[in-house]
Amino acid sequence: MSELRQDPTTKAWVILAPERAKRPQQRPKVGRAEELPDWDASCPFCPGNESQTPDEVFRLPASEQSSAWEVRVVPNRFAALVPGEDSPMVEEGHLFRKKAGIGAHEVIIETPSHNTPMPLMSYEHVEKVLIAYQERYNALKRNRQLKYITIFKNHGWASGTSLVHPHSQLVATPIVAPSYHREFDIAHEYYVDVGECLYCDLLTQELEKGERIVAQTEQFVILHPYASRAPYETWLVPKKHLASFGLFAGMYLAELARVLKDTLFCLYQRLDNPAYNLVVDSTITEDEEDPYYHWHIRIIPRLTTLAGFEMGSGIYINTAMPEDTAGQMRNCLRRFLKEGKVSLTPAS
Amino acid sequence: MSELRQDPTTKAWVILAPERAKRPQQRPKVGRAEELPDWDASCPFCPGNESQTPDEVFRLPASEQSSAWEVRVVPNRFAALVPGEDSPMVEEGHLFRKKAGIGAHEVIIETPSHNTPMPLMSYEHVEKVLIAYQERYNALKRNRQLKYITIFKNHGWASGTSLVHPHSQLVATPIVAPSYHREFDIAHEYYVDVGECLYCDLLTQELEKGERIVAQTEQFVILHPYASRAPYETWLVPKKHLASFGLFAGMYLAELARVLKDTLFCLYQRLDNPAYNLVVDSTITEDEEDPYYHWHIRIIPRLTTLAGFEMGSGIYINTAMPEDTAGQMRNCLRRFLKEGKVSLTPAS
Numbered sequence: 001m002s003e004l005r006q007d008p009t010t011k012a013w014v015i016l017a018p019e020r021a022k023r024p025q026q027r028p029k030v031g032r033a034e035e036l037p038d039w040d041a042s043c044p045f046c047p048g049n050e051s052q053t054p055d056e057v058f059r060l061p062a063s064e065q066s067s068a069w070e071v072r073v074v075p076n077r078f079a080a081l082v083p084g085e086d087s088p089m090v091e092e093g094h095l096f097r098k099k100a101g102i103g104a105h106e107v108i109i110e111t112p113s114h115n116t117p118m119p120l121m122s123y124e125h126v127e128k129v130l131i132a133y134q135e136r137y138n139a140l141k142r143n144r145q146l147k148y149i150t151i152f153k154n155h156g157w158a159s160g161t162s163l164v165h166p167h168s169q170l171v172a173t174p175i176v177a178p179s180y181h182r183e184f185d186i187a188h189e190y191y192v193d194v195g196e197c198l199y200c201d202l203l204t205q206e207l208e209k210g211e212r213i214v215a216q217t218e219q220f221v222i223l224h225p226y227a228s229r230a231p232y233e234t235w236l237v238p239k240k241h242l243a244s245f246g247l248f249a250g251m252y253l254a255e256l257a258r259v260l261k262d263t264l265f266c267l268y269q270r271l272d273n274p275a276y277n278l279v280v281d282s283t284i285t286e287d288e289e290d291p292y293y294h295w296h297i298r299i300i301p302r303l304t305t306l307a308g309f310e311m312g313s314g315i316y317i318n319t320a321m322p323e324d325t326a327g328q329m330r331n332c333l334r335r336f337l338k339e340g341k342v343s344l345t346p347a348s
Numbered sequence: 349m350s351e352l353r354q355d356p357t358t359k360a361w362v363i364l365a366p367e368r369a370k371r372p373q374q375r376p377k378v379g380r381a382e383e384l385p386d387w388d389a390s391c392p393f394c395p396g397n398e399s400q401t402p403d404e405v406f407r408l409p410a411s412e413q414s415s416a417w418e419v420r421v422v423p424n425r426f427a428a429l430v431p432g433e434d435s436p437m438v439e440e441g442h443l444f445r446k447k448a449g450i451g452a453h454e455v456i457i458e459t460p461s462h463n464t465p466m467p468l469m470s471y472e473h474v475e476k477v478l479i480a481y482q483e484r485y486n487a488l489k490r491n492r493q494l495k496y497i498t499i500f501k502n503h504g505w506a507s508g509t510s511l512v513h514p515h516s517q518l519v520a521t522p523i524v525a526p527s528y529h530r531e532f533d534i535a536h537e538y539y540v541d542v543g544e545c546l547y548c549d550l551l552t553q554e555l556e557k558g559e560r561i562v563a564q565t566e567q568f569v570i571l572h573p574y575a576s577r578a579p580y581e582t583w584l585v586p587k588k589h590l591a592s593f594g595l596f597a598g599m600y601l602a603e604l605a606r607v608l609k610d611t612l613f614c615l616y617q618r619l620d621n622p623a624y625n626l627v628v629d630s631t632i633t634e635d636e637e638d639p640y641y642h643w644h645i646r647i648i649p650r651l652t653t654l655a656g657f658e659m660g661s662g663i664y665i666n667t668a669m670p671e672d673t674a675g676q677m678r679n680c681l682r683r684f685l686k687e688g689k690v691s692l693t694p695a696s
Contacts, residue, residue, distance in 0.1 A: 001430060001450070002428055002429060003448065003449050004429075004522070005444070005445070005446045006446070011526050012526055013526070017449065020426045078367060078368040080665045081350060081365075082350070092574075095553055096353070097353070098354070099351070099352040100349055101351050101363055101365065153656055160656070160658075169657065171657055173352075173661070174352070177360070178361070178530075202443055205444070226444045277655065277656035277660070279660035300659060305507065305508035306654055307502045307509065308507065308517070308626060309428075312627035313498050317428045
């Protein structure tokens with residue numbers, strides 16, 4: 001029999017139904033990405049094609065002398081939101097409400113190399129991508145019109161990406177999405193009730209149990225969440241309480257790079273280069289020092305397609321138990337540590 | 349500039365960004381379905397293979413004498429939830445909450461014909477499918493353990509389906525998803541505040557404006573919602589207030605069949621057999637006569653893939669304005685009405 005579990009951070013329910021993993025699938029499998037060239041003349045993110053993107057807002061140069069770059073950030077050419085003067089909410093009749101689409105939508109071009117996805121980058125390079133994430137986060141949060149900043153990454157067609165060149169994105173919105181409001185409300189209520197951060201308590205409980213822990217470092221815990229929405233959903237949670245990625249100490253970005261790269265490397269090997277989404281969750285920009293929210297990174301492999309039931313009910317059906325997949329990830333780490341391909345020690 | 353719009357029924361925001369429709373797509377297009385045979389020996393839903401499914405819970409026979417069937421309903425062989433004794437919530441520590449996966453997960457096999465999707469069925473046959481929907485809904489709601497019943501349909505790989513034979517599904521859960529709770533809360537609050545059903549008021553306003561109305565019949569309005577989440581998202585809303593599809597008068601199912609089939613036919617022709625999800629939204633089973641919720645059907649074409657931003661923030665980016673797509677649908681109806689292929693008159 002399957003199991004219904006509730007995510008304590010969202011109160012959302014998932015159905016864990018490993019039996020369903022056996023159902024016949026006529027749909028094409030997401031295969032290993034085709035071999036890609038390291039440079040593609042038609043790719044707007046490849047070196048030499050810089051004029052095909054809007055002007056840079058940030059760059060990490062290859063060296064002080066060089067005009068080459070290691071990471072570039074540019075406004076999205078097909079931006080969902082663009083900078084501008086904030087305008088008041090418009091009411092159309094007494095039901096419909098709208099607002100001009102101001103904000104920011106940027107692309108972090110992670111590397112000049114067309115065919116080096118994050119799991120295959122060096123730790124040093126992943127750190128540079130994280131530096132760019134944080135630089136742009138902190139630059140945009142100074143604009144008080146922008147209430148929430150989402151940093152995310154889509155890898156593989158099934159994740160919704162439209163370009164293969166390794167890139168992440170950042171969207172800053174003049175409103176806070178109700179789903180985030182809800183998470184903040186839940187965390188705030190818990191804080192009022194218990195006097196602690198929900199996520200700090202969650203980490204304590206998870207570390208005691210151990211079965212869903214993949215690994216931990218000085219600053220981070222890698223875990224598969226209790227009410228995991230998709231096989232191999234993985235959370236990277238900082239141990240120290242902090243509500244916003246914007247305030248995370250730069251000196252620890254190298255450690256985060258190691259945690260992120262090794263996690264993605266295991267997923268890449270174990271699931272054969274899966275499509276996935278990565279999201280960095282922080283609190284609202286106006287309240288970065290709040291005591292109840294706790295920033296973290298979620299990685300959600302897209303091995304199945306969200307279907308009508310999930311779209312309608314918001315209840316996800318997951319065909320793998322997080323205890324099992326966390327064990328698989330520990331096995332991966334163990335093997336690759338021996339082979340010198342990762343540096344994280346799996347939890348025991 | 350794009351536009352942010354709030355859905356009055358969920359308070360969720362969408363970004364309407366038609367400019368983004370121009371961005372380059374390297375991803376493979378969802379093409380017209382391959383030519384399919386009308387019978388497939390390996391399909392568990394095709395006639396002759398009835399033994400490959402669990403025992404029927406409902407059938408509409410082809411005729412009284414015949415052993416042939418027109419619609420069959422069977423438990424899902426790979427059910428996410430199965431019937432059983434309800435068991436109490438289990439608390440694991442003070443954060444984690446779970447429940448045995450009891451409930452129901454059924455498949456409505458819509459037709460014996462492997463290659464006749466709903467837009468190509470006769471009105472009479474679509475009505476039979478709707479009769480099966482309602483029969484099973486009403487049979488399952490008598491089990492007081494089951495708090496919510498979702499009827500849905502996935503068509504095309506991009507919708508999350510695993511089998512091509514035309515089918516719908518029904519999931520009955522022992523909990524109510526928070527996203528539905530939220531919708532009910534919003535509708536209830538509106539009712540307390542204004543004294544009217546939110547959806548009844550929404551229909552009045554939409555009919556006055558007219559620009560998002562595709563068509564209307566005696567009992568139904570077909571519209572593209574104000575804060576449409578995806579291009580060509582279409583709602584079928586009954587004009588008379590009623591909280592549950594379970595109570596919808598059987599004498600009007602023929603009209604609903606006509607509305608549904610013609611809508612799907614236009615989408616099929618206009619979008620070249622798109623993948624889509626269809627969801628029937630009702631109130632909770634315990635409160636079917638409530639004055640504030642209003643059942644309806646949502647059809648959501650899956651022309652793009654949900655990506656990290658949507659997964660993270662719950663804010664959808666839609667590249668088409670509902671006013672434009674509603675106009676396109678009216679044009680389709682006009683043309684096909686002339687050709688005798690539909691029977692609905694487009695709104696003027």
